[in-house]
Amino acid sequence: MASPLRHFFIALSKSPQLQSVIVGFPVSRQAARRFVAGERLEDAIDAIRAINAAGMAATLDFLGEHVDSETEARVNADEYIRALHAIHQAGLDANISIKLTAMGLAVDDEFCYQNVRRIVEAAADLGNFVRIDMEDSPVTDRTIAIYERLRDDFANTGLVLQAYLYRTEGDVRRLMEAGRGHFRLCKGAYDEPPEVAWQEKADVDSNLVKLMTLMLDSRGAYPGVYPALASHDHMIINWTKAYAYTHNISPDRFEFQMLYGIRRDLQQQLADQGYRMRVYIPYGTRWYPYYMRRLAERPANVVFFARAMFGN
Numbered sequence: 001m002a003s004p005l006r007h008f009f010i011a012l013s014k015s016p017q018l019q020s021v022i023v024g025f026p027v028s029r030q031a032a033r034r035f036v037a038g039e040r041l042e043d044a045i046d047a048i049r050a051i052n053a054a055g056m057a058a059t060l061d062f063l064g065e066h067v068d069s070e071t072e073a074r075v076n077a078d079e080y081i082r083a084l085h086a087i088h089q090a091g092l093d094a095n096i097s098i099k100l101t102a103m104g105l106a107v108d109d110e111f112c113y114q115n116v117r118r119i120v121e122a123a124a125d126l127g128n129f130v131r132i133d134m135e136d137s138p139v140t141d142r143t144i145a146i147y148e149r150l151r152d153d154f155a156n157t158g159l160v161l162q163a164y165l166y167r168t169e170g171d172v173r174r175l176m177e178a179g180r181g182h183f184r185l186c187k188g189a190y191d192e193p194p195e196v197a198w199q200e201k202a203d204v205d206s207n208l209v210k211l212m213t214l215m216l217d218s219r220g221a222y223p224g225v226y227p228a229l230a231s232h233d234h235m236i237i238n239w240t241k242a243y244a245y246t247h248n249i250s251p252d253r254f255e256f257q258m259l260y261g262i263r264r265d266l267q268q269q270l271a272d273q274g275y276r277m278r279v280y281i282p283y284g285t286r287w288y289p290y291y292m293r294r295l296a297e298r299p300a301n302v303v304f305f306a307r308a309m310f311g312n
Protein backbone atom coordinates (compact mmCIF):
# COMPACT_ATOMS: atom_id res chain seq x y z
CA MET A 1 0.00 0.00 0.00
CA ALA A 2 2.69 2.45 1.01
CA SER A 3 5.17 1.70 -1.80
CA PRO A 4 7.04 4.65 -3.35
CA LEU A 5 5.84 3.50 -6.79
CA ARG A 6 2.24 3.73 -5.64
CA HIS A 7 2.77 7.31 -4.36
CA PHE A 8 4.53 8.18 -7.61
CA PHE A 9 1.77 6.95 -9.94
CA ILE A 10 -1.00 8.44 -7.85
CA ALA A 11 0.84 11.76 -7.97
CA LEU A 12 1.16 11.39 -11.76
CA SER A 13 -2.60 10.71 -12.01
CA LYS A 14 -3.13 14.32 -10.90
CA SER A 15 -0.76 15.92 -13.41
CA PRO A 16 -2.61 17.70 -16.25
CA GLN A 17 0.69 18.25 -18.12
CA LEU A 18 1.55 14.56 -18.18
CA GLN A 19 -2.05 13.71 -19.00
CA SER A 20 -1.97 15.75 -22.20
CA VAL A 21 1.30 14.08 -23.25
CA ILE A 22 0.24 10.50 -22.40
CA VAL A 23 -3.25 10.60 -23.90
CA GLY A 24 -1.80 12.00 -27.12
CA PHE A 25 0.08 8.78 -27.87
CA PRO A 26 -2.01 6.20 -29.77
CA VAL A 27 0.17 3.52 -28.17
CA SER A 28 -0.79 4.58 -24.63
CA ARG A 29 -4.47 4.63 -25.63
CA GLN A 30 -3.93 1.07 -26.79
CA ALA A 31 -2.28 0.13 -23.46
CA ALA A 32 -5.16 1.66 -21.50
CA ARG A 33 -7.59 -0.51 -23.45
CA ARG A 34 -6.59 -3.35 -21.16
CA PHE A 35 -8.61 -1.67 -18.39
CA VAL A 36 -11.05 0.49 -20.38
CA ALA A 37 -13.80 -0.89 -22.64
CA GLY A 38 -13.41 1.86 -25.25
CA GLU A 39 -14.15 5.51 -25.83
CA ARG A 40 -17.82 5.28 -26.92
CA LEU A 41 -20.98 4.12 -25.15
CA GLU A 42 -21.38 1.51 -27.90
CA ASP A 43 -18.01 -0.01 -26.88
CA ALA A 44 -19.18 -0.21 -23.28
CA ILE A 45 -22.49 -1.81 -24.29
CA ASP A 46 -20.57 -4.45 -26.28
CA ALA A 47 -18.39 -5.12 -23.22
CA ILE A 48 -21.45 -5.49 -20.97
CA ARG A 49 -23.00 -7.88 -23.47
CA ALA A 50 -19.90 -10.09 -23.37
CA ILE A 51 -19.75 -9.98 -19.56
CA ASN A 52 -23.45 -10.87 -19.31
CA ALA A 53 -22.99 -13.73 -21.77
CA ALA A 54 -20.31 -15.10 -19.41
CA GLY A 55 -22.82 -15.14 -16.55
CA MET A 56 -21.74 -11.91 -14.85
CA ALA A 57 -23.39 -8.56 -14.19
CA ALA A 58 -21.74 -5.18 -14.83
CA THR A 59 -21.55 -1.66 -13.52
CA LEU A 60 -20.76 1.13 -15.95
CA ASP A 61 -18.40 4.04 -15.28
CA PHE A 62 -18.37 6.99 -17.67
CA LEU A 63 -14.80 8.12 -17.04
CA GLY A 64 -14.14 11.63 -15.79
CA GLU A 65 -13.53 13.30 -12.45
CA HIS A 66 -12.85 16.70 -10.94
CA VAL A 67 -14.84 18.88 -13.32
CA ASP A 68 -15.29 22.47 -12.26
CA SER A 69 -17.97 23.73 -14.64
CA GLU A 70 -21.73 23.27 -14.37
CA THR A 71 -21.92 22.64 -18.10
CA GLU A 72 -19.44 19.80 -18.01
CA ALA A 73 -21.10 18.27 -14.94
CA ARG A 74 -24.50 18.37 -16.69
CA VAL A 75 -23.02 16.76 -19.80
CA ASN A 76 -21.63 13.95 -17.62
CA ALA A 77 -25.02 13.37 -15.99
CA ASP A 78 -26.72 13.40 -19.41
CA GLU A 79 -24.31 10.74 -20.62
CA TYR A 80 -25.20 8.50 -17.67
CA ILE A 81 -28.90 8.94 -18.43
CA ARG A 82 -28.19 8.00 -22.04
CA ALA A 83 -26.29 4.94 -20.78
CA LEU A 84 -29.18 3.91 -18.52
CA HIS A 85 -31.55 4.01 -21.51
CA ALA A 86 -29.10 2.06 -23.67
CA ILE A 87 -28.76 -0.63 -20.97
CA HIS A 88 -32.54 -0.83 -20.69
CA GLN A 89 -33.14 -0.99 -24.43
CA ALA A 90 -30.55 -3.72 -24.87
CA GLY A 91 -32.02 -5.68 -21.94
CA LEU A 92 -28.62 -5.90 -20.20
CA ASP A 93 -27.77 -6.69 -16.60
CA ALA A 94 -25.83 -3.59 -15.60
CA ASN A 95 -26.13 -0.65 -13.24
CA ILE A 96 -24.00 2.50 -13.11
CA SER A 97 -21.23 3.89 -10.91
CA ILE A 98 -20.73 7.63 -10.63
CA LYS A 99 -18.14 9.97 -9.10
CA LEU A 100 -19.43 13.10 -7.43
CA THR A 101 -16.44 15.17 -8.56
CA ALA A 102 -17.63 14.49 -12.13
CA MET A 103 -21.11 15.66 -11.18
CA GLY A 104 -20.18 19.13 -9.99
CA LEU A 105 -19.06 18.68 -6.37
CA ALA A 106 -16.43 21.36 -6.98
CA VAL A 107 -19.13 23.76 -8.18
CA ASP A 108 -21.44 23.44 -5.20
CA ASP A 109 -22.95 20.62 -3.10
CA GLU A 110 -26.54 21.58 -3.89
CA PHE A 111 -25.84 21.73 -7.64
CA CYS A 112 -24.14 18.33 -7.44
CA TYR A 113 -27.02 16.81 -5.47
CA GLN A 114 -29.60 18.07 -8.01
CA ASN A 115 -27.49 16.88 -10.93
CA VAL A 116 -27.11 13.38 -9.45
CA ARG A 117 -30.77 13.32 -8.48
CA ARG A 118 -31.66 13.54 -12.18
CA ILE A 119 -29.66 10.37 -12.79
CA VAL A 120 -31.12 8.54 -9.81
CA GLU A 121 -34.66 9.47 -10.89
CA ALA A 122 -34.01 8.18 -14.41
CA ALA A 123 -32.55 4.97 -12.96
CA ALA A 124 -35.57 4.52 -10.67
CA ASP A 125 -37.95 4.94 -13.64
CA LEU A 126 -36.03 2.23 -15.50
CA GLY A 127 -35.76 -0.08 -12.47
CA ASN A 128 -32.01 0.44 -12.27
CA PHE A 129 -29.49 1.28 -9.55
CA VAL A 130 -26.83 3.96 -9.00
CA ARG A 131 -23.64 3.38 -7.02
CA ILE A 132 -21.71 6.38 -5.73
CA ASP A 133 -17.97 5.73 -5.95
CA MET A 134 -15.79 7.00 -3.11
CA GLU A 135 -12.98 9.39 -3.99
CA ASP A 136 -10.20 10.81 -1.81
CA SER A 137 -10.68 11.74 1.84
CA PRO A 138 -11.19 15.52 1.43
CA VAL A 139 -14.59 14.68 -0.15
CA THR A 140 -15.64 11.71 2.02
CA ASP A 141 -18.01 13.64 4.31
CA ARG A 142 -19.69 15.48 1.43
CA THR A 143 -20.03 12.28 -0.59
CA ILE A 144 -21.72 10.49 2.31
CA ALA A 145 -23.98 13.48 2.97
CA ILE A 146 -25.18 13.61 -0.66
CA TYR A 147 -25.66 9.84 -0.71
CA GLU A 148 -27.78 10.02 2.45
CA ARG A 149 -29.96 12.79 1.03
CA LEU A 150 -30.55 10.74 -2.10
CA ARG A 151 -31.15 7.59 -0.11
CA ASP A 152 -33.91 9.39 1.85
CA ASP A 153 -35.95 9.49 -1.36
CA PHE A 154 -34.56 6.64 -3.45
CA ALA A 155 -33.83 3.06 -2.43
CA ASN A 156 -31.97 2.42 -5.71
CA THR A 157 -28.72 3.99 -4.49
CA GLY A 158 -25.61 2.56 -2.87
CA LEU A 159 -22.28 3.82 -1.59
CA VAL A 160 -18.64 2.74 -1.75
CA LEU A 161 -16.64 2.58 1.48
CA GLN A 162 -12.87 2.21 1.76
CA ALA A 163 -11.23 -0.15 4.25
CA TYR A 164 -8.00 1.88 4.43
CA LEU A 165 -9.74 4.77 6.23
CA TYR A 166 -9.84 4.65 10.05
CA ARG A 167 -13.27 6.27 9.97
CA THR A 168 -14.98 3.60 7.88
CA GLU A 169 -16.02 1.27 10.71
CA GLY A 170 -17.91 4.16 12.31
CA ASP A 171 -19.51 5.03 8.96
CA VAL A 172 -20.58 1.43 8.38
CA ARG A 173 -22.16 1.11 11.83
CA ARG A 174 -23.96 4.43 11.59
CA LEU A 175 -25.23 3.86 8.04
CA MET A 176 -26.46 0.35 8.84
CA GLU A 177 -28.33 1.67 11.86
CA ALA A 178 -29.92 4.30 9.63
CA GLY A 179 -31.11 1.52 7.31
CA ARG A 180 -28.66 2.25 4.50
CA GLY A 181 -26.90 -0.97 3.72
CA HIS A 182 -26.18 -1.18 0.01
CA PHE A 183 -22.38 -1.06 0.29
CA ARG A 184 -19.46 -1.73 -2.01
CA LEU A 185 -16.45 -2.35 0.18
CA CYS A 186 -12.99 -1.85 -1.33
CA LYS A 187 -9.47 -1.30 0.02
CA GLY A 188 -9.17 2.27 -1.34
CA ALA A 189 -7.31 3.56 -4.40
CA TYR A 190 -5.99 7.02 -3.40
CA ASP A 191 -2.87 8.19 -1.62
CA GLU A 192 -4.03 8.97 1.90
CA PRO A 193 -1.85 10.25 4.77
CA PRO A 194 -1.26 8.26 8.01
CA GLU A 195 -3.50 10.72 9.86
CA VAL A 196 -6.57 9.25 8.13
CA ALA A 197 -5.62 5.87 6.69
CA TRP A 198 -3.68 2.70 7.35
CA GLN A 199 -0.50 2.56 5.28
CA GLU A 200 0.36 -1.12 5.48
CA LYS A 201 -1.39 -3.73 3.33
CA ALA A 202 -1.76 -6.09 6.33
CA ASP A 203 -3.67 -3.43 8.31
CA VAL A 204 -5.93 -2.57 5.38
CA ASP A 205 -6.61 -6.24 4.71
CA SER A 206 -7.51 -6.97 8.31
CA ASN A 207 -9.85 -3.97 8.43
CA LEU A 208 -11.47 -5.12 5.18
CA VAL A 209 -12.12 -8.53 6.73
CA LYS A 210 -13.45 -6.92 9.90
CA LEU A 211 -15.84 -4.67 7.94
CA MET A 212 -17.00 -7.49 5.68
CA THR A 213 -17.73 -9.59 8.79
CA LEU A 214 -19.74 -6.71 10.25
CA MET A 215 -21.82 -6.46 7.09
CA LEU A 216 -22.32 -10.19 6.59
CA ASP A 217 -23.26 -10.68 10.27
CA SER A 218 -25.71 -7.81 10.27
CA ARG A 219 -28.50 -9.50 8.35
CA GLY A 220 -30.50 -10.33 11.55
CA ALA A 221 -30.43 -6.79 12.91
CA TYR A 222 -30.40 -4.96 9.56
CA PRO A 223 -32.02 -7.15 6.91
CA GLY A 224 -31.46 -4.62 4.08
CA VAL A 225 -27.68 -4.86 4.23
CA TYR A 226 -26.23 -6.13 0.95
CA PRO A 227 -22.43 -5.95 0.75
CA ALA A 228 -20.36 -6.15 -2.42
CA LEU A 229 -16.74 -7.14 -1.89
CA ALA A 230 -14.77 -5.19 -4.50
CA SER A 231 -11.36 -6.83 -4.54
CA HIS A 232 -9.11 -9.05 -6.64
CA ASP A 233 -7.38 -10.36 -3.53
CA HIS A 234 -7.91 -14.09 -3.68
CA MET A 235 -7.12 -14.53 0.05
CA ILE A 236 -9.93 -12.18 1.03
CA ILE A 237 -12.27 -13.64 -1.58
CA ASN A 238 -11.59 -17.15 -0.26
CA TRP A 239 -12.08 -15.95 3.30
CA THR A 240 -15.48 -14.43 2.31
CA LYS A 241 -16.61 -17.64 0.63
CA ALA A 242 -15.60 -19.72 3.66
CA TYR A 243 -17.18 -17.30 6.13
CA ALA A 244 -20.46 -17.24 4.21
CA TYR A 245 -20.49 -21.04 3.95
CA THR A 246 -19.78 -21.69 7.64
CA HIS A 247 -22.32 -19.06 8.75
CA ASN A 248 -25.10 -20.18 6.42
CA ILE A 249 -25.11 -16.94 4.46
CA SER A 250 -26.47 -17.78 1.05
CA PRO A 251 -24.61 -16.48 -2.05
CA ASP A 252 -27.53 -14.22 -2.99
CA ARG A 253 -26.95 -12.07 0.12
CA PHE A 254 -23.72 -10.52 -1.16
CA GLU A 255 -21.74 -10.15 -4.36
CA PHE A 256 -18.17 -9.96 -5.62
CA GLN A 257 -17.03 -7.10 -7.82
CA MET A 258 -13.86 -6.70 -9.87
CA LEU A 259 -12.49 -4.25 -12.40
CA TYR A 260 -12.66 -4.81 -16.14
CA GLY A 261 -9.50 -6.50 -17.37
CA ILE A 262 -8.22 -7.59 -13.95
CA ARG A 263 -8.20 -11.24 -12.83
CA ARG A 264 -10.64 -12.34 -15.55
CA ASP A 265 -9.87 -15.95 -14.63
CA LEU A 266 -11.03 -15.39 -11.07
CA GLN A 267 -14.10 -13.45 -12.23
CA GLN A 268 -15.19 -16.36 -14.39
CA GLN A 269 -14.37 -18.92 -11.73
CA LEU A 270 -16.58 -17.20 -9.15
CA ALA A 271 -19.45 -16.86 -11.62
CA ASP A 272 -19.12 -20.52 -12.58
CA GLN A 273 -19.21 -21.46 -8.90
CA GLY A 274 -22.60 -19.76 -8.61
CA TYR A 275 -21.53 -16.51 -6.90
CA ARG A 276 -22.86 -13.16 -8.00
CA MET A 277 -20.05 -11.45 -9.87
CA ARG A 278 -20.21 -7.87 -11.15
CA VAL A 279 -17.57 -6.31 -13.39
CA TYR A 280 -16.84 -2.57 -13.24
CA ILE A 281 -16.61 -1.35 -16.84
CA PRO A 282 -15.12 2.09 -17.51
CA TYR A 283 -15.45 3.83 -20.85
CA GLY A 284 -14.81 7.27 -22.33
CA THR A 285 -11.90 9.41 -23.40
CA ARG A 286 -10.88 10.61 -19.92
CA TRP A 287 -9.16 7.39 -18.90
CA TYR A 288 -5.86 8.89 -17.73
CA PRO A 289 -6.35 9.17 -13.90
CA TYR A 290 -8.18 5.83 -13.76
CA TYR A 291 -5.39 4.16 -15.72
CA MET A 292 -2.67 5.69 -13.55
CA ARG A 293 -4.37 4.34 -10.41
CA ARG A 294 -4.36 0.87 -11.98
CA LEU A 295 -0.63 1.21 -12.66
CA ALA A 296 -0.12 2.30 -9.05
CA GLU A 297 -1.78 -0.85 -7.78
CA ARG A 298 0.51 -3.28 -9.48
CA PRO A 299 4.14 -2.72 -10.51
CA ALA A 300 3.83 -5.37 -13.26
CA ASN A 301 1.32 -3.11 -15.04
CA VAL A 302 4.02 -0.45 -15.32
CA VAL A 303 6.18 -2.90 -17.23
CA PHE A 304 3.32 -3.56 -19.70
CA PHE A 305 2.87 0.19 -20.07
CA ALA A 306 6.60 0.84 -20.59
CA ARG A 307 6.76 -1.91 -23.21
CA ALA A 308 3.79 -0.42 -25.04
CA MET A 309 5.33 3.06 -24.96
CA PHE A 310 8.95 2.27 -25.73
CA GLY A 311 8.91 -1.17 -27.34
CA ASN A 312 10.48 -4.37 -25.99
Ligand SMILES: Cc1cc2nc3c(=O)[nH]c(=O)nc-3n(C[C@H](O)[C@H](O)[C@H](O)COP(=O)(O)OP(=O)(O)OC[C@H]3O[C@@H](n4cnc5c(N)ncnc54)[C@H](O)[C@@H]3O)c2cc1C
Nearest residue numbers: 133134160186187188189230231232257258259280294297
Ligand atom coordinates in the same frame (compact mmCIF):
# COMPACT_ATOMS: atom_id res chain seq x y z
C1 LIG B 1 -15.50 -2.98 -8.59
C2 LIG B 1 -14.50 -2.08 -7.93
C3 LIG B 1 -14.86 -0.77 -7.64
C4 LIG B 1 -13.96 0.06 -6.98
N1 LIG B 1 -14.38 1.33 -6.61
C5 LIG B 1 -13.53 2.09 -5.87
C6 LIG B 1 -13.96 3.34 -5.32
O1 LIG B 1 -15.10 3.78 -5.50
N2 LIG B 1 -13.07 4.04 -4.59
C7 LIG B 1 -11.78 3.60 -4.34
O2 LIG B 1 -11.02 4.26 -3.64
N3 LIG B 1 -11.36 2.44 -4.87
C8 LIG B 1 -12.18 1.67 -5.61
N4 LIG B 1 -11.75 0.48 -6.11
C9 LIG B 1 -10.29 0.15 -6.11
C10 LIG B 1 -9.84 -0.51 -4.83
O3 LIG B 1 -9.93 0.38 -3.75
C11 LIG B 1 -8.39 -1.01 -4.95
O4 LIG B 1 -7.53 0.05 -5.21
C12 LIG B 1 -8.19 -2.05 -6.04
O5 LIG B 1 -9.27 -2.90 -6.15
C13 LIG B 1 -6.94 -2.92 -5.73
O6 LIG B 1 -7.11 -3.57 -4.50
P1 LIG B 1 -7.44 -5.13 -4.34
O7 LIG B 1 -8.52 -5.23 -3.33
O8 LIG B 1 -7.73 -5.75 -5.64
O9 LIG B 1 -6.20 -5.74 -3.60
P2 LIG B 1 -4.64 -5.67 -3.84
O10 LIG B 1 -4.04 -6.15 -2.58
O11 LIG B 1 -4.23 -4.33 -4.35
O12 LIG B 1 -4.41 -6.73 -4.99
C14 LIG B 1 -4.66 -8.10 -4.83
C15 LIG B 1 -4.34 -8.79 -6.13
O13 LIG B 1 -5.25 -8.36 -7.14
C16 LIG B 1 -4.59 -8.20 -8.40
N5 LIG B 1 -4.63 -6.77 -8.76
C17 LIG B 1 -5.02 -5.73 -7.98
N6 LIG B 1 -4.98 -4.57 -8.65
C18 LIG B 1 -4.53 -4.87 -9.88
C19 LIG B 1 -4.26 -4.11 -11.05
N7 LIG B 1 -4.43 -2.79 -11.10
N8 LIG B 1 -3.82 -4.76 -12.15
C20 LIG B 1 -3.62 -6.10 -12.16
N9 LIG B 1 -3.87 -6.88 -11.07
C21 LIG B 1 -4.30 -6.28 -9.96
C22 LIG B 1 -3.18 -8.70 -8.19
O14 LIG B 1 -3.17 -10.06 -8.47
C23 LIG B 1 -2.96 -8.47 -6.71
O15 LIG B 1 -1.97 -9.30 -6.17
C24 LIG B 1 -12.65 -0.40 -6.70
C25 LIG B 1 -12.29 -1.71 -7.00
C26 LIG B 1 -13.19 -2.56 -7.59
C27 LIG B 1 -12.79 -3.98 -7.84
